[in-house]
Amino acid sequence: MWVRSTLAYRTSFLLTAFGNFAATGLDFLAILLMFSHITVLGGFSLPEVAFLYGTSGAALGLADLVLGSMDRLGARVRDGTADVLLVRPVPVFAQVAADRFALRRLGRILQAALVLGWSMPRLEVDWTPGAVLLVPLMLLCGAVIFGAVFTIGAAFQFVAQDAAEVQNSFTYGGTTMLQYPPTVFAKDLVRGVTFVVPLAFVNWLPALRLLGRDDPLGLPGWVDFLGPVVAAAMCGLAWLAWRAGLRNYRSTGS
Amino acid sequence: MLYAAVAAGSFRRYATYRIATASGVFTNTVFGFILAYTYIALWTERPHLGGYDLPQALTFVWTGQALLAATGLLIGGGMDELQERIRSGDIAVDLYRPADLQLWWLAADLGRAGFQLLGRGLVPMAVGTLVFPSALPASPVTWLLFLVSVALGVVVGFALRYLVALTSFWLLDGAGVGMVAGLMCLFFSGMVLPLNVFPGGFGEAVRLLPWSSMLQVPADVLLGVHGGPGVARALAFQAGWAVALLAAGRLVQSVATRKVVVQGG
Numbered sequence: 001m002w003v004r005s006t007l008a009y010r011t012s013f014l015l016t017a018f019g020n021f022a023a024t025g026l027d028f029l030a031i032l033l034m035f036s037h038i039t040v041l042g043g044f045s046l047p048e049v050a051f052l053y054g055t056s057g058a059a060l061g062l063a064d065l066v067l068g069s070m071d072r073l074g075a076r077v078r079d080g081t082a083d084v085l086l087v088r089p090v091p092v093f094a095q096v097a098a099d100r101f102a103l104r105r106l107g108r109i110l111q112a113a114l115v116l117g118w119s120m121p122r123l124e125v126d127w128t129p130g131a132v133l134l135v136p137l138m139l140l141c142g143a144v145i146f147g148a149v150f151t152i153g154a155a156f157q158f159v160a161q162d163a164a165e166v167q168n169s170f171t172y173g174g175t176t177m178l179q180y181p182p183t184v185f186a187k188d189l190v191r192g193v194t195f196v197v198p199l200a201f202v203n204w205l206p207a208l209r210l211l212g213r214d215d216p217l218g219l220p221g222w223v224d225f226l227g228p229v230v231a232a233a234m235c236g237l238a239w240l241a242w243r244a245g246l247r248n249y250r251s252t253g254s
Numbered sequence: 255m256l257y258a259a260v261a262a263g264s265f266r267r268y269a270t271y272r273i274a275t276a277s278g279v280f281t282n283t284v285f286g287f288i289l290a291y292t293y294i295a296l297w298t299e300r301p302h303l304g305g306y307d308l309p310q311a312l313t314f315v316w317t318g319q320a321l322l323a324a325t326g327l328l329i330g331g332g333m334d335e336l337q338e339r340i341r342s343g344d345i346a347v348d349l350y351r352p353a354d355l356q357l358w359w360l361a362a363d364l365g366r367a368g369f370q371l372l373g374r375g376l377v378p379m380a381v382g383t384l385v386f387p388s389a390l391p392a393s394p395v396t397w398l399l400f401l402v403s404v405a406l407g408v409v410v411g412f413a414l415r416y417l418v419a420l421t422s423f424w425l426l427d428g429a430g431v432g433m434v435a436g437l438m439c440l441f442f443s444g445m446v447l448p449l450n451v452f453p454g455g456f457g458e459a460v461r462l463l464p465w466s467s468m469l470q471v472p473a474d475v476l477l478g479v480h481g482g483p484g485v486a487r488a489l490a491f492q493a494g495w496a497v498a499l500l501a502a503g504r505l506v507q508s509v510a511t512r513k514v515v516v517q518g519g
Contacts, residue, residue, distance in 0.1 A: 015430025023437055030446040034292075036453055038299040041292075163277035169284040177288045184295040189287065 020107030024057055027179065028115055042184035047122035048211055049181065054116025055135070055203040056178035059142025060171065061109035066143075067097050067150040068105055074157035074164045083251050092246060096154060125210055134206055141227035142202035146171060148234035149197065155238070155245030174199045182208070182216050190216055201230040256353060257361035264365030268373070275373045278323060282378040286319040290386050304450035309389040310477050314448050316382030317473040320375035321404065324367045325468045326411040327445050329436070333359065333419045337432070340422040349511055356503055360412055367408040391478055399485055403472040406492035410467040413499030414439070420503065423510040444470035464499060467492040 031053065035046045044052075073096050076082040085095045116135075125131060153167030160166075174193070182190050182204050194200040194217060208215045209224040268275075290312055297308045306314065322328050336359060339345045348355060383390060391397065418435045425431060440446055442465035449461050449470045461470065471488050474480060480488050 011425055011430060013430065016433050019430065019433030019437060022434070026437060026441050026446055029441070033447055033452060034296055037303055037451070038296065041299065042295045160273055160277075162271055162273040165274065165277040165281045169281040173281065173284045173288060176285070180288075180292050180295070185288075185291045189291070 017107045020105055021111045022107075024061075024108045024111045027057075027176070028053060028111075031179070042181040044181040044183070047119045049179070050115050050119035051123055051211075052181065052203055052207055053179040054112050054114075054119055055138055055142065055207060056175045057112030058109055058116060058139050059202050060146050060175040061105065061112050062139065062143035063146035063150060064108060064171075065105045067147050067154075069098070070096055070150045070154035070157075070167075072096075072164075073154045074160070074162055077158060077249070078162065080251065082249065086249075093151075093242060123211065125212075131210060134210060138203055138206045138227065141231040144231040145198065145202050145234050146174070148231070148238035149174070149199075151238035152241045155241040158245035158249045170197055170199075174202075178203050187216060194219075198230045198234065201227045257357055260358060260361040261365035261368070264362040265369045266365075268366050268369040278374045279377045282319040282322055282374060283381050286316055286378050286382050287385075289315045289318075290382065304448055305479070306448065306450070306477075307389070309387040311448070312382070312386045313389045313477060314444075314473050316379050316386075316388070317476055318445055318469055319382070320371075320379040321407070321469055321472065322445070323370035323374040324404065325407045325443075325472075326363075326367070326415060327439060327443055327468060329415070333363075333415050334432075336416075336419040337422045337429075340419070341426055355511075356416060356500070356507060359416060360409070360500075363412040363415075364408065367412075371404070389477055391476065396476065396478055399489070400472060400476040403475040403489060403492060406489060406496055407468045407472050409496040410464055410492060410499060411439075413496060413503055414464060416503045417499065417506060420506045420510050423513070439465055439468065442466065443468040444473065448473075464495040467495050 028050075031046075031049055034041060035049075039045070041049060073082065076085070076096075085092045088095060120127075120135070149170050150167070153164075153170065156167070157164065174197070177185070177189075177193065178199060182200070190200065194205075205215060205219075205224045206227055209221070215224075293311045293315055294308065297303055297306070297311050301307070303311075318327075336345075339348060348358075351358075382388065391400075414435065418432055421431045442449075442460055442463050444466065449457060449466055451457075452460050460466065471492055475485055475488055
């Protein structure tokens, strides 16, 4: 239904899809502008940064396509329309995810995929079948991790109602951070996105392994392959948070 | 004074959403940290890039985060509320009111910007200055000129968004134009990367566009890049764009209201 409704305003749909494509493209343009002045950033070359950019962008894009509407939950709690979701015979989670499903978000995925496709042949990586397979696995685990963050953020909205932006700093802020090499950031920040909000597993750790770099925290090598485990754990956590949020929900009564 | 009351009301309205403001401050601070580290990496590789030294570049980052909400760099697209009123036809009611449509929305936007500057601007700026080296000026005159420059930037931002919102008269759903306009705003204001880092003729051209009034010019005034007469020129540049864009908004508005078709009802 949301797909058809957005297609009804054709000019607007094309412009928003283009906008989504270009929005993320601007980030990359900024990186290109930076590289017009330098050859390495934090010890990483342009194709390497592009690889980080593409994997982080595509993972977030996938999560955003499916669950990007979750941040509207706060507004629904505020104006009382969240009550409607509870009485329908469909899981609340599915309804919130489908609320204003926006096809235009494909633009982000497409753009990230293009950058990723450009970067991969330019990397100095021995593309064994295992290495090739690692890339889709990264995207999938990354999307699940971002999806879990979206869900936890939405669960938090049941309580906070008006704090959708906090979630943005973890999702959109997270993806911006992951576009750059971990060597750029202070150790504490890298620790934070490894152990507290495990965004480093979206692309940093597997990418460092692929590119043959040491990670700045000096973690043992097997940690790089923990992506699926971390993704599963995050899902469990998100499920618990969602249930707790739903149970604590109090209608505004309006 | 009617418009002062509108502005004050708008200020209070945004002041009501305390949790939203707090979460906005958090987000601005997080983004500021991420940007600051990438700029450190960039300026370590190329010191004095774009004529800034590292403390200046970092102050630029935090100025951007402080002005992000106030000058509407983030909401850069259109004005959702006005667009919704045009789409739903409520605009017909507004047009009958004994107040000027453009001035009404300008007053409301100034009130909003005033709150955003205090509510969302001060804390990220303070955090950034404490954690990273900074090049904030000591002279109160520079700060005063900075505030004037910010105010002009807010007006330019409003005038642009007003124009975008008016396109809803023709397109009905203004989300698309709003999005593209928002992107141009992010990129050409200096939010993505300071405009003086943009290479060659492209950089020169970009600095002449109205969007540079919204971040690049105020930041340069704060950083004291211009020097005496340069500041006057910078402020005149902003004022020129403000007047031109407000006039354009007025023109489009008169064309649009002549063709108002009230939907439904």
